[in-house]
Amino acid sequence: MNEELQRSLAAVRGEIDAIDDQLLDLLNRRARCAQRVGEIKAEHGEAGFIYRPEREAQVLRRIQDGNPGPLSSDSVTWFFREVMSACLSLEKPLGVAFLGPLGTFSESAAVKHFGHAAQLSPQVSIDDVFREVESRHADYAVVPIENSTEGAIGRTMDLLMATPLQICGEVVLRIHQHLLSREPSLDKITKVYSHAQSLAQCHEWLNRMLPQAQRISMGSNAQAAQQASAEPGAAAIAGDAAADRYGLPKLASNIEDEPNNTTRFVVLGHQPTGPSGRDKTSLIMSAPNRTGSLCDLLIPFSEAGVSMSRLESRPARHTLWEYVFYVDVEGHRDEPKIAAALEQLAQRAAYFKVLGSYPLAAY
Amino acid sequence: MNEELQRSLAAVRGEIDAIDDQLLDLLNRRARCAQRVGEIKAEHGEAGFIYRPEREAQVLRRIQDGNPGPLSSDSVTWFFREVMSACLSLEKPLGVAFLGPLGTFSESAAVKHFGHAAQLSPQVSIDDVFREVESRHADYAVVPIENSTEGAIGRTMDLLMATPLQICGEVVLRIHQHLLSREPSLDKITKVYSHAQSLAQCHEWLNRMLPQAQRISMGSNAQAAQQASAEPGAAAIAGDAAADRYGLPKLASNIEDEPNNTTRFVVLGHQPTGPSGRDKTSLIMSAPNRTGSLCDLLIPFSEAGVSMSRLESRPARHTLWEYVFYVDVEGHRDEPKIAAALEQLAQRAAYFKVLGSYPLAAY
8 A cells, every 4th residue: 555545544543433432432322321220210109111112213214314424324323222122121121022033023123123133932823922021021012913925924913912012113014025036047946935914025036036936834934944955946035034044046036016114113112102102093893783884984084183193993703793903003192182082982992992002114 | 201200301301312413423423434435445346345443443442441431341331332234234134154053052152253243054054054155145154162052063164174264253141041941949950951062061060950851862961951841840941042932941050060061162254354453373383203203393383482371182183193283373364473473483383374364352
């Protein structure tokens, strides 16, 4: 290297060192502030709940709105997510239960929401995830609720009806599906393994690119990847985590028909969450079995000008011919118009339960 | 919450917001500096090597030396490791090959050294890890070299003799072994599965606590955990990663006989690494087959006052009755006294190869 290069590099590196000194100082000052929040709460007998989802959501939104770049919005959000995680764990690391094993989308969701300082506790079933938090062995649960490729959504919904836990957050994860195989090219593939939902999500791609291949449905994408890694002529449709876990090369990337393929998870805990300014309220209700009854139930929302972001029906398991509806509306239950609409609903619905109000996913 | 509490919390949170604004600004300024380093190098035709292990080691040491707390030294080191990783990946994410699957100690080592912005590429064998980097499909390799529980050390050493790659860094990972099982208590355990090396590491604990249990050696601890998760009365000895991966509860934690149980990994790349101020040089040499010949070989080091931090012998695979020695010495090959000792050695040894000079593990 010549001298001019050396001099230029030394100048920039001196600048970086100065920035690093300030970063280090600020990180520790921030940690001391977080400790002070804990002390203030303890003095007022509020020591129980150190994690405030609404406050964290506000911090992350501020960061995103103020980010000048060149670091991406996702990248700085991730840093501050981790900074808060480290500061919080100075008091006590949060225990987070989720559907294991590691390497699944559920683990990615748990880390995305709670950061690396959280104590992850993988469970073997969705039921165990709920139980772990209900029994206070873990502080929070992360469970898939929408469009998961792991086939656990129905069970989550059933368990939400019975649990005393409240939804205190949501995580939205972008899901990409890949064709994984040890074979060198597509023309060698005679079988494609995957979870039924993933096969459905890649239906058009398979029709176009692998019309002759047999499609075989498996219990999970991880299982499919395992099978494909052992069998000649086989491929699996699965995500990055499974590709990594089984060391399977990607024959084709991002093959999902719908480019905005996401899975939504909810975070469950014991305490209610205050308003963050951009919130969602989830509830379950059942309608009496007659035409138009669902419409009746929804009138309070439309009259109050409350937007519904999701409505899903499921057969109730206890009574024949009756349906249960899972509804997400925009806003917090503490807002007067939401509170009024919920009160009216409670009077009309055969069954009615507010699952929780919580901040929209931060990133 | 009462008003006084609210006021106190609002004050601290205002302080945190102000700190966050500064952190955000500094992170982006740092990223712009890193981009400038790339531009300066490109102008001088040095664009190839954006990753400088010696510079990163110096940055992390500065941070550790200057850390006032309350964040732990490990915690701030981790942050700056990730900050550098994110800044570097603005230009081009580094591809890092390691022995997969995910959830192994090797993955932890790769992330510990390169941060989350690196593109991890798990391989099915140590040979594949070397090949992946030699063929430039990946930029760097992370391979275990000492006291690994995954039984790959010998192979790493053999491959180091033949590879054109250079060691450009090391990672030291603290390894804890646990007894994992679905059984509720030790008295239900009749079989213990693990890699032979792990069984050996927990020998005394097993003699004391599970004298009756059969010990069965497996190909890897991950395999052992998988077996134990499926078989009644079975337990596995394995680390946290395997416990998480197979969702196995810990019946007993940190059962290794030696409390300072670590595995050392080396990082391999194409370019030589400059001096960082606290460096190590690794080399391989073979001694002629006569008594005292090893002693002869080591004289240049002791005469030059060079400390040896490791000396290990292995039978050479090509000639009968001859040994190959793996030697680590303190210092960089560019330092005059090391350079002179190496030159003398090259004249005396039957076979001699410097594997590389590189910074000591940063944390």
